[in-house]
Amino acid sequence: MKTDTNSSLDFRKYPSTKALQCFETAARHLSFTNAAQEMHMTQSAISKQVAQLEEVLNIALFYRTPQKISLTPAGKTYYLDVLDILKHIEIATTNLVSHNDNTEVLRIVSHPTFCSRWLIPALSGFDKAYPLINLEVKEQVGPFFSEDQNVDIAFLYGTGIWGGMEAIKLFDEYSVAVCHPDYLKDKETFSSGIANYTLLHLNSRLNAWYEYFEQQEVSVNNTFIGPRFDTFQACISAALLGYGLALVPLRLVERELQSGALVTAWDYAAKGRGSYYMTYPLSLGESHRIKVIINWISAYLET
Incomplete structure (x- = not known):
């Protein structure tokens, strides 16, 4: 097996999802046999998929002996990346099939304790009042807004001044x-x-x-x-x-x-x-889902 990684990967030869699944399962079990049982395939089919993947990548992912297989250093690194990719595909697919064309997704982030003890009670009944808005609530210590995050609104503690953000005070x-x-x-x-x-x-x-x-x-x-x-x-x-x-x-x-x-x-x-504030990017100020959540939280505070 060649291990020269300098050659570029032909875009027509990107690994298939099936090959990545076979590799991930075999790497997790460190066994082609167990991987075959989990994926309802034959051992030879799993082995062939992995071999083809190695051929496409032009690098060995496993050490093979008659008794067992083990990951190469490159295989260990690739396994973590593939696992992350497959999880993203799973989440994206689940989101797509669970939301119809008429629904919106409102992505909320909040400090963990504030979320469970104040925000969740405040959102009680929201799904029934607005069935076309699906809530995705994430608990996080911080940071709340960054380039790699897709967040619509956050519930924060601070001074109320965040760059590029509109902040509505909830309470002291x-x-x-x-x-x-x-x-x-x-x-x-x-x-x-x-x-x-x-x-x-x-x-x-x-x-x-x-x-x-x-x-x-x-x-x-x-x-x-x-x-x-x-x-x-x-x-x-x-x-x-x-x-x-x-x-x-x-x-x-x-x-x-x-x-x-x-x-x-x-x-x-x-x-x-x-x-405590609820904050959202200025660019979302005219968003329907943002207006809805602001009105809902404001009404909850009044009661």
Whole structure:
């Protein structure tokens, strides 16, 4: 098998989807036999497809011995690329057959905790009111808008100023210190310091506890010490399990506070530096689906 990769690939000899599927399955199982069983083909047919693929690429993808096959370094790299390609084909095909010509797709992205605890309840009933708009909701820490992403609208926390974006303010943020009801037992009072408390931190807001106490004009040391988490959801879960005190937006823990699963450690709500916004590219300002979601969220806020 030649391994010269300098020759260009004839556009008429691009690998077929069938060949890529056979290669991916064989690479995943490291077995032509198991790949044949999964794809309902014969072993020789799988082997032939892979061999033809190697011929087209002019490079060996597998090491072959009488006992087993294994991926070459090039094969390992190609496998990851092919897997990504096949997943994109699957998603594109599924989207095409699930949406008819009369429907629109509204692609939404949001911070994970905000999405599950505020946005999803806010969108309840949207599908019935607008059956021709299909929602695609993605949870993401960030960034939300980039060249390789196809996003229509995002729900963000910040100052409301993003380049090329229109931002509509939803509400300000007020954060409270919460914990499991049993966590405060046998703890010293707040005035004596926080040495016996474990402060839970959000990675993106490591100054939050310092600012919380500063707003109250209380001098506290070691506010940066404690476990760190990527999302408010993880902080809330840790607090529910008695790990320590979580400083989280009040709107995101209303359910737990009402049920008594969490309690506020101190009677103070700290105003955040930013607010919550729904934002969309200026180029989509006249889009029907954008107007619909803005009206829906605005009506939800009024109720």
